[in-house]
Amino acid sequence: MNITVWNEGRHEKSIPRVTQLYPGGLHAVIASFLKPVAEGSLIRTATLDEPECGLTQDVLDSTDVLLWWGHMAHDEVPDEIVERVYTRVMQGMGLIVLHSGHLSKIFCRLMGTTCRLRWRDDTYERMFCVMPSHPIAQGVPEHFELGVEETYAEFFDIPQPDELIFTSWFDSGETFRSGCTWHRGYGKIFYFQPGHETNPSFNHPTIQKIIQNACRWAAPVNTRQDFSCPQMVPSLEEIRASK
Amino acid sequence: MNITVWNEGRHEKSIPRVTQLYPGGLHAVIASFLKPVAEGSLIRTATLDEPECGLTQDVLDSTDVLLWWGHMAHDEVPDEIVERVYTRVMQGMGLIVLHSGHLSKIFCRLMGTTCRLRWRDDTYERMFCVMPSHPIAQGVPEHFELGVEETYAEFFDIPQPDELIFTSWFDSGETFRSGCTWHRGYGKIFYFQPGHETNPSFNHPTIQKIIQNACRWAAPVNTRQDFSCPQMVPSLEEIRASK
């Protein structure tokens, strides 16, 4: 399984705390804890300031699961790159959208809604698993303490998830649907709320476990190449005539 | 629309605070605020200690929506009555299960799961609406303060709801899927978490509004009388031959 971790990579350039928490940037740390999932296959990273955002057609064509972290520069991702990612999801590529990626062009494009939510600065977060039978929840307890995290709150304007796996509680008085899946085309999408750039959530072992599980779940099971109008099913008469 | 409010009615006999909050019992108060929904039709109440639990075949056959509140005596509802209610849901009757009714025989029968949850005594509850486009949410704000209520917490062992409409936040550190719908047979079911017998939730105008909306939503749109193996669809050849 080939995994590509995309990170906007801008906060790393201006906020020292980000690279203190995440040496080499968020993408480097995420790629690092995903090594056990790739099992010898490619784990690559890509960032906004690379040519073509690091997401050339070749890179995407050889990516099974793409992770996406973005925040302050969603608008700087060219529409052409967004369509390239969109097409790959239609073809079967898995997509895992992290934290503030909820307002990325690609997530909004796939959801068909505004994807807006309420938020406030750091409070304290606890996560609950509401679908323990789901592969993304494998080995995850029914609830666990995440600790300090940016607060996201409902109403989160997303399509009703195909599966709601995690909900979150915040000390300041909010709930949030924090782990959600959708099927789109031949691809699968997982949105996961933790991961503000100045908080240590990506160093939390249960968060790492969940993202590892999500990569395995999101890997393609079938792929589609052709997007022209699909060939008609032969009629029964045609089938019988051909025998 | 004929509505029947079923209440176990036992706490009312031993805890003075219940009838102080709810004169005449929970069923009387609930029936009272549902009058605008019935619009001249029957609103009846029924309790555990009446003959046949107040749910004779005649009563059920003329009920469009049944509300269910039970807590300490779930096991005393005879299986025969449970099957009678179950059959009516299959036929199209709406069912609204309130608060501790989550462990009632009829709810577990319709869900096919244990319906267990975590709980603790009163803390403070705030509700969020996560599906504002649903008719049960009509006129309900995106969030509102419920106040003191018994704490229910995940993991709530229910089938994934067809629609998750409300989630709740509790001061002591819990979230809960507090307003959920399911389709079963020709009937519709709404589970709604507020309503501990010693708390004033049923006097809260937004809670009343939600339960009123739920009755309108749960009313039958089609009904089924026959439970034997349904007649086969005529084959096209039969249809053509008959013309």
Added chain:
Amino acid sequence: MNITVWNEGRHEKSIPRVTQLYPGGLHAVIASFLKPVAEGSLIRTATLDEPECGLTQDVLDSTDVLLWWGHMAHDEVPDEIVERVYTRVMQGMGLIVLHSGHLSKIFCRLMGTTCRLRWRDDTYERMFCVMPSHPIAQGVPEHFELGVEETYAEFFDIPQPDELIFTSWFDSGETFRSGCTWHRGYGKIFYFQPGHETNPSFNHPTIQKIIQNACRWAAPVNTRQDFSCPQMVPSLEEIRASK
């Protein structure tokens, strides 16, 4: 309830059979059988070749439910009009997409998928109701004969419907998910497959019944005006301090 029926209106100009079947155009006939739903409110029609496609901001702002029929000229609908409709769905407006509208810009925009399907020319269609408890199925039998209709077949590349209400059988060997709902933002969407321009489906009483039901179901229950980042929920401390 104000209803607007949008029709591309091009086939009417070149294929005599269309206006023979549907005098005044598809929009005129659809608007006509929706009169009982509007109950004295506005029923308007709009077509592609009117200024702004007939969908001025004023028209959309006063529309509760929009119906959409398009086929050969999806690309001629300006993106600006598509965004206008999209914004209205986010705000709460209901949208009913008919037949070949599955490839309209607005439907693809709201689904986040290609919305492609298999098709062949006219065969014979029979519809089945798989969710008889849904308000859109009110008064609709468990199966009924539609007759000659253009054949649509799976795989239909849509997000898993929130509710699958109708499935269809075609004589030539195909099945199709022919009646589907989704929630998007504050709005509700119903896709319904029958209605090729040279077939009489919109004159079929059960099809008319279903579209009438769908209008009632899709009407807004709540509306949203503001799309900036929503105001944060007050923290409990703030609430307590304010009392």
Added chain:
Amino acid sequence: MNITVWNEGRHEKSIPRVTQLYPGGLHAVIASFLKPVAEGSLIRTATLDEPECGLTQDVLDSTDVLLWWGHMAHDEVPDEIVERVYTRVMQGMGLIVLHSGHLSKIFCRLMGTTCRLRWRDDTYERMFCVMPSHPIAQGVPEHFELGVEETYAEFFDIPQPDELIFTSWFDSGETFRSGCTWHRGYGKIFYFQPGHETNPSFNHPTIQKIIQNACRWAAPVNTRQDFSCPQMVPSLEEIRASK
């Protein structure tokens, strides 16, 4: 992964064609093609006429995925065995219900509906995949020819599936939701329609592939042992006090 294939095993005793098609019985053939899935673990079979239906507590406790084929003797399965299977599903065991098992006690118990459907004798069946991104569809084409099979038709009285993966077309004029999943407790359930005892569907390579996939999908990801009221989540105050 330990797999147990349960088969009623009665038709095999009276209809020669069954054992001609399926030497050793349906259970033997199904167990045979599941060997690649178990990868060295136990594959066992169990039938109605064995003591305790072959489903002793020990057998069930060591079963990860149970397959169920029954038809003429659903009522002869003792309620005690049904509850034993039910409890194991709540604990996490996967359950795959085949063909006429739709009326088995255990399936109805888990669904909470009548699970009735329309049917007629053999016609010709074609299957469509409507969720190609699902692991149960891995390697399965968008449509394939099943051939002669007993006809099942809507309305199939089941809860709306969590995932609808396959739909079927029958020559005589019917559609059917033929591959459906549900989550119940910690367990996962797959219903799959093909497999009448006198038809060769279980010898069809794509059918075998789907059932193999379903076993992998249904295997437990987490398990639950305790069914008493779960321990409360510690409050934040308790957590902070303990540090």
